[in-house]
Amino acid sequence: MEITLQPVATVKNFRTEPIDDNWETIIAEIELADHIPTEAFNNISSFSHLEIIYYFDKVEKEDIVFSGHPRGNVNYPMTGIFGQRKKDRPNTIGLATVELLEHNNRTIKVKFLDAINGTPVLDIKPVFKEFQPKTEIKQPIWVADLMKNYWK
Template identity: 50%
Template sequence: MFEEIALKPIGKVISSREEIKDDHWGQVEAFIEVDHAQFTEEVFYGLKDFSHVEVIYYFHEVPPKKIITTARHPRNNLHWPKVGIFSQRAKNRPNRIGLTTCELLEVKGLTIKVRGLDAIKGTPILDIKPYMKEFGPRVEISQPEWATELMKDYFK
């Protein structure tokens, strides 16, 4: 058996986007405000020197009964193959954890401004990491055609 873990959010998303939608996140600008009770401004020292951050967050509006632990057609599109939940980036994941690489626009006090974060207003933030190109793929990327089709408007 695996040990259970508990995570405490470090902050939350402040955004004009309040409803979950599958596409058009590319130009969405949002703020991430970290918890003033847990952190001081030192938490962001040096972050402004990076162009991008990786944001790890919790899909708080996905009800437990909607969690998927098997295979399904992405976005319920029967033209795409049935694939396991770990072969897609659906929000209905077992631990409801999301991860997005965002453009860092501003660091101000205990708040950062980002572009391209696919999380709605109020989303709990679990962690923020600077994006370092050395952590990116070091070889050519491959993915199935259905994934390319699915993502064509995601960050438009």
């Protein structure tokens, strides 16, 4: 089965390299694609957070490995691709929950989006409390170490 998607928007920021850390200071604009009407953003300001689904268009298919040490660090356990959030994924799709800072016509400004300048956006969804986890979130202890500088 082949699935064809067309970007609905594009990320605009000053970050051009997909580096794993120091994303907190990055403020990104997401600008609607020409074929998407401005009305698609109607009432978006009513939400504090959005989920951005985007495409890692710079990932080379030969970089995709289905298991390995996260970030190549042998101090972390061998972990399958579906137990990691790295960009080198089978379908090269990213997902981020962002804070909506501003809406202006065909553009929204967000914080906590770990996508580089020019990244194609596949979808934008508001965060509903009702879709958030109902039980405690569990994760291995190595994740906190891996993420310690991500949002700095």
